[in-house]
Amino acid sequence: MYTQKIGYLEFRYGADAKRQTANVGDSIQSIAVRRLLRRLAVDDANIVGIDRDSLKQYAGPPVKLIMNGCFNERCFPLPPQITPVFFGFNAESESVITKNKPLFKQHQPIGCRDNATKSLFDKHGIAAFVTGCATLTFDKRDQTAATALPVIAFGAGSGVLQQKLLENVPKPLLENARLVYQREPVGEIPLSDDSVAKMDALAQSYLDVYTKASVVVTPLLHVASPCVAMGIPVVLARRDWDDRFTAIDRLLPLYTPTEFSSIDWQVRPLDIEPLKSAMFNVARHLLDDRKPADDDLATLSKCYAARPVLQPPKASKRHWRLRSLFGKR
Known part of the structure; x- marks a missing residue:
């Protein structure tokens, strides 16, 4: 049971004043991480939402924050109250990594959302692996509706x-x-x-x-x-x-x-249940400040390090x- 605050990302779009629509997919990411945290035995009272686009201004209590999603330069540097948990991390540009190398070095290996982001970390000598997106951890539905x-x-x-x-x-x-x-x-x-x-x-x-x-x-x-x-x-x-x-x-x-x-x-x-199981285990290890288990990393690598399905x-x-x-x- 976790007694400290564990954060998930909210999306309020304050960095884009001219924005006219919200992306429902961002909220689906938030829901996925909340469900993931509950499955990892984080009590609802300790789950807090933190706005991605104002991370630098966060002034609340200390929190471990699941860094799932796309991040740009405006998200950094992180304030000392935030301890990042890099699970499903996507860098919008290479400069996100080059300008924040000490942070990533401190928290490596970095769990990336995609191979492109992992390749950027590899290029700069920072240990990384691919977790995929947290939305891949949703539970499997019970059955297909008869009127589907x-x-x-x-x-x-x-x-x-x-x-x-x-x-x-x-x-x-x-x-x-x-x-x-x-x-x-x-x-x-x-x-x-x-x-x-x-x-x-x-x-x-x-x-x-x-x-x-x-x-x-x-x-x-x-x-x-x-x-x-x-x-x-x-x-x-x-x-x-x-x-x-x-x-x-x-x-x-x-x-x-x-x-x-x-x-x-x-x-x-x-059927991606073996992949999901590895993702859950990796998330638990990262949240506990432990290195992910080799067998779970091997499962992720088997899935994500392969070439694209369409060749x-x-x-x-x-x-x-x-x-x-x-x-x-």
């Missing part, structure tokens, strides 16, 4: 829904699909406590929708990742490749426009080889 329908979930920016993708979606799937836009208009920046609570409730409502889906089609990391964890078939298709996906692309195919016409629509759920064969870039890490799909 497909869901197409999308967002803004690089997470937009591609017309070319829609042209390749099987007609029955498209006609029956529920559309989810995982962005929400906001009337205030930074978000107030009430607004953060509303975003959490909205995120939970979307998770409830995904839990009952027969298949989820999405370009979004924080739709694909929790759905894979919950045992929901996922088609991950987006307009471009992105370094942020260099962990989940080891678990399932990441289709880009040149592959949309060859998507396997008979997708099956993945361009030498003969053609139009056809891809599918490789499963966890048996049949």
Whole structure:
């Protein structure tokens, strides 16, 4: 049982005064870390939310903070009250690492959300490994609802829904699909406590929708990742490749426009329970200021150090080889 304060990240967007929408995926990350902490026997009274975009200004009591998510230079330096627990850490730029080397050296090995971030730490001589995103630790759903329908979930920016993708979606799937836009208009920046609570409730409502889906089609990391964890078939298709996906692309195919016409629509759920177990164990060790166990690190490495599931064969870039890490799909 933990008696000290353990923190998870909230997202209030105070660093972006012109922002007009909140990303529901950020709130899904918050929910995932809270559930992870409860499973690690952290009492609710000791779980506290801390705003990512004002980390430097934190002046509360001492706290161990789970550093899951994307971090930029504005998040550093951390105040002395915050002890970072690097689990699912993503560096927005290399300068995040170069400008904070002493911090990372002190807390190595660093648990990274993706291989791209791990590679940056490797480059600068800082021990690191890939944990994946904390949203991969969601519990597996009990069963598929008898009335399950497909869901197409999308967002803004690089997470937009591609017309070319829609042209390749099987007609029955498209006609029956529920559309989810995982962005929400906001009337205030930074978000107030009430607004953060509303975003959490909205995120939970979307998770409830995904839990009952027969298949989820999405370009979004924080739709694909929790759905894979919950045992929901996922088609991950987006307009471009992105370094942020260099962990989940080891678990399932990441289709880009040149592959949309060859998507396997008979997708099956993945069984990632061994990976989840290793993630839980690693999180527990990091929270206890202990080095993760070698067997758990080996499990993570087996999953995430592999090459992406979709491989361009030498003969053609139009056809891809599918490789499963966890048996049949």
